[in-house]
Amino acid sequence: MDFSLIQIAIVLVIALLVFGPKRLPELGRQLGSGMREFRQTISGMGEDIVRESESDESASKSERDASAPAEGDAAAQPKA
Numbered sequence: 001m002d003f004s005l006i007q008i009a010i011v012l013v014i015a016l017l018v019f020g021p022k023r024l025p026e027l028g029r030q031l032g033s034g035m036r037e038f039r040q041t042i043s044g045m046g047e048d049i050v051r052e053s054e055s056d057e058s059a060s061k062s063e064r065d066a067s068a069p070a071e072g073d074a075a076a077q078p079k080a
Contacts, residue, residue, distance in 0.1 A: 016024055 015027075019027055
């Protein structure tokens with residue numbers, strides 16, 4: 001979805017008429033900080049998911065290692 005320069009200018013003129021010249025810079029700052037916070041939240045969620053999957057993998061590996069018999073374990077050797 002591409003926006004041309006004319007479409008952006010029309011939106012800005014309408015915003016100027018609706019909000020006025022004094023509130024428009026304030027609204028722009030609020031919109032920018034809101035978008036920045038949203039992006040940080042999304043990227044933080046991605047990092048949390050990666051950390052959880054890594055800890056789940058290491059926990060399941062530890063459980064497998066603990067439940068596997070040792071090589072020298074008598075129970076692991078077949079009885080003759």
